[in-house]
Amino acid sequence: MKIKHLHLLRRSLSTTGLLVGALLFATSLSPSLVPRPFLMQALLSGVAFSAGYAIGVFLHWLWNFMELPEFRGRVLLIGKIIAWVLCAAIVIGFLVRASAWQNSIRELMDLDPVDTTRPFSLGLIALLVFLALLGLARLFRLIKRTVSRTANRVVPGRISLVISVVITVALFWGLFSGVLARVALNSFDASFRQLDLLIEDELDVPTNPLHSGSAASLLGWEELGRQGRRFVARVPAADELARLAPGPIDEPLRVYVGLNSAETIEERAELALAELQRIGGFERDYLVVITPTGTGWVDPGGIQSIEYLVGGRVASVAVQYSYLPSWLSLLAQPDYGQETARALFDRVYRHWRELPTEHRPRLYLHGLSLGALNSDRSADMWDLVGDPIDGALWSGPPFRSQSWQWATAQRRPGTPAWRPRFRDGSVIRFANQDGGLEDFAAPWGPFRIAYLQYASDPISFFEPSALYREPAWMRGERGPDVSPFLRWYPVVTFLQLAVDIAAAETAPIGYGHSYATEHYIDSWQALIEPPGWDEQRIEALKRTIGDLGD
Structure with a gap:
């Protein structure tokens, strides 16, 4: 039964999504402003893979929407095999390179180098993050379809589609930004209030x-x-x-x-x-x-x-x-x-x-x-x-x-x-x-x-626009405490800098936010x-x- 479920999951995954996800996963291992602890790196890589997968799914939908020709039959099978092999090669190659990238920051900050980034553990946690986010996305789709079918009984199809999207987005937004965010903030506030006493x-x-x-x-x-x-x-x-x-x-x-x-x-x-x-x-x-x-x-x-x-x-x-x-x-x-x-x-x-x-x-x-x-x-x-x-x-x-x-x-x-x-x-x-x-x-x-x-302080140099545009501080001459291997990648650099904010104070004195x-x-x-x-x-x-x- 478990093998059957895995087979169904594999068949339901988008090949384009996996390929783009692998690219974003790989680039998420590159250095940013401060050394990232193992768990933060694993979570970042899982979110980056998920973001890439979503982009790939959207691109595949756009291709079909524009009624462009698709590969079929044997050509499609060979294409999928090549894509899967390419994904594996990209992921493995960049995991091997990850420790050298992190050490490029650690050397600038006079920290001891790391021998390994524990690639297998990192990959496993990233996979679990991806599966959790994929589950949420499919729950979103299920609720949207349910609402759409219900609304379609009394209103035309396109209107029911708009209604279902609005209702589902409002539901998820209210749940995560309202209820869960408020509970998390209240929990943090209560914990730090006790510490303050x-x-x-x-x-x-x-x-x-x-x-x-x-x-x-x-x-x-x-x-x-x-x-x-x-x-x-x-x-x-x-x-x-x-x-x-x-x-x-x-x-x-x-x-x-x-x-x-x-x-x-x-x-x-x-x-x-x-x-x-x-x-x-x-x-x-x-x-x-x-x-x-x-x-x-x-x-x-x-x-x-x-x-x-x-x-x-x-x-x-x-x-x-x-x-x-x-x-x-x-x-x-x-x-x-x-x-x-x-x-x-x-x-x-x-x-x-x-x-x-x-x-x-x-x-x-x-x-x-x-x-x-x-x-x-x-x-x-x-x-x-x-x-x-x-x-x-x-x-x-x-x-x-x-x-x-x-x-x-x-x-x-x-x-x-x-x-x-x-x-x-x-x-x-x-x-x-x-x-x-x-x-x-x-x-x-x-x-x-x-x-x-x-220059290595992400509290100062995080930019929301890094999602789609290279920040000015990455162009030309680099700061003395910034890795020479730091590069801008759409979406990924934004995620890296967001994670760097949480890790900013873990940098040694004289770097990052210390x-x-x-x-x-x-x-x-x-x-x-x-x-x-x-x-x-x-x-x-x-x-x-x-x-x-x-």
């Missing part, structure tokens, strides 16, 4: 009244959340700063408001402002408004860098808006956090603007990943023209960032999209692992925006130009708090 034993309730969560604070220690407690507890001490930083030293001030600190966005923003005023944040030389990532995390390297560079004479403030990882929020709820970021900036900016110009701190925005996107959206630059802030440092800006997209699109001719040069560099500059913020003839103006991005403290130091130094720092001091700072260990 976890109080780690090594973090003690602060005794310093200037720390958020202390007895004198307006914010309860438990209400800060896991990421908030980490942020306020790990501030560098003044004596640590004094060993490296020139000039007068203060202990940095940090304010963090967790999701549980208040019921509404407005209340949390008001709490942040009140706490910032209580500890004297506006009396420091620098003030940084941070928008955290989706989970509420603030990259330690991003804030520690400026704290050391200015000798601790800086205050920073952040408000949590989510429990979900940035990549999940970015794909499912891209506007998540925008209202919180706007509410916080609005209150801080209005108070800052009322202070005497000569006595108020230099004001900067900062964020990583989804935090960079929402930080960018927090301020309408047209509202700041009369009294602008001093600037922003946005690292790993997501592909949805409209300001980043616009500045990249308006880059000077001949500069690559992965490190563009915007006009004369007096307002906006881009940097990567090799710097790039200081190499301009024109000086920076009083308002400065710096983007820190790696930003190194050393590169934050270079970026902040160029942005704020703190006095007293020469090359030797900067190198000593990087050796002390850096991530790369060079």
